[in-house]
Amino acid sequence: MEAFLASLEATAPAQFLRVSRWGYAAVSGTHILGIALLVGAILPLNLRVLGLWPSIPRATLFRVLVPFAATGLLLAVLTGSLLFSVRAQEYAAVGYLQAKVVLVLVGLLSALSIHRADGSMLEGASERRLRFHALFSLGCWLGALACGRLIAFAID
Amino acid sequence: MKVLFTAILLLGIAISTRAVLGHHGWSWTTGKNTELSGVIKKVRLGNPHGILEVAVRDQMWTIEVGQPWRNERAGLKDGDLSEGVEIRVIGEPAADKSDKRLKAERLFLGDREYILYPDRD
Numbered sequence: 001m002e003a004f005l006a007s008l009e010a011t012a013p014a015q016f017l018r019v020s021r022w023g024y025a026a027v028s029g030t031h032i033l034g035i036a037l038l039v040g041a042i043l044p045l046n047l048r049v050l051g052l053w054p055s056i057p058r059a060t061l062f063r064v065l066v067p068f069a070a071t072g073l074l075l076a077v078l079t080g081s082l083l084f085s086v087r088a089q090e091y092a093a094v095g096y097l098q099a100k101v102v103l104v105l106v107g108l109l110s111a112l113s114i115h116r117a118d119g120s121m122l123e124g125a126s127e128r129r130l131r132f133h134a135l136f137s138l139g140c141w142l143g144a145l146a147c148g149r150l151i152a153f154a155i156d
Numbered sequence: 157m158k159v160l161f162t163a164i165l166l167l168g169i170a171i172s173t174r175a176v177l178g179h180h181g182w183s184w185t186t187g188k189n190t191e192l193s194g195v196i197k198k199v200r201l202g203n204p205h206g207i208l209e210v211a212v213r214d215q216m217w218t219i220e221v222g223q224p225w226r227n228e229r230a231g232l233k234d235g236d237l238s239e240g241v242e243i244r245v246i247g248e249p250a251a252d253k254s255d256k257r258l259k260a261e262r263l264f265l266g267d268r269e270y271i272l273y274p275d276r277d
Contacts, residue, residue, distance in 0.1 A: 020203075024203040153179060
C-alpha cells in the first residue's frame, strides 16, 4: 500500500500539480464544478422522489438531471484522484477522506443497483423503496460533500 | 439497510483526522504571533501546503509554510528549506495547545528574512 501511494506521488501529473499554482487551482476548481453538478442534480432528483413538485413528471426531471449527476461524478472522481495523488501518503491516513471514499462508493453502488433493478427512470420501483433510496442517496452524497470539505479544515 | 445507512452516517461524522496535512485559513490559530527557532528535520513542500517538521529544543513542531508560489515570492529558492537547516519562524500557533503546529507568516534563514504573508504582522 505504502509503495503504491508513493508511486502515485511520483507520477508526472502529481509532480506537476505539486508545484504548479494555476494547474493546481484549475484541477481544484474543476473538482468543485463536478461536486456542484453532482449534488446540484442529486438534491432535486431525490426531493422529487420524496414528493416535491408532483406536477412535474418524474421521467422528465430524470432525463435532464441524471446525465448531469453522472457527468458531475465523473469530473469529481477524475479531478479528485489527481488531487489525491499530489499527497497520496498523507491523504490516505485522513479519516474524513476514508469516510468520503466509502460514502461515494456506497452512493454510486446503490444508484447503479436501483437503476439496474428498476429501470433508468426507476419506473419499476415501489414508492416505499423509492423513498428509502432517496433518503439513503441524500445521506451518502451530502455526507461525502461534508467529509470532503472537512479534509481541509479539521484538526485533531 | 437502515442499519447500514446509520452506520455510514456515523462513520462520516465520528471519524477524526490525523493532523498530518495543512489547514485552510487562520481560523484554527490563536491570532497572536509566536517565534520558534530550531532545526528542520523533515520537509514536504508543494501544493496545497508546504510542511516542515522542526526540532525546537526537545519538541517537534509542524510548521506550515506556503505553497510553491508563495515561498518563491518570498525569495526562497529550491533547497533553501531542507533537512538540517537552522530556521527561525514567526507565525501563529494552533489554538489547541496540544497540537504543536504553527502557520508561518515569515521566517529567517541566517540573517535573511523571508516574508510569506506581507499583509500580516
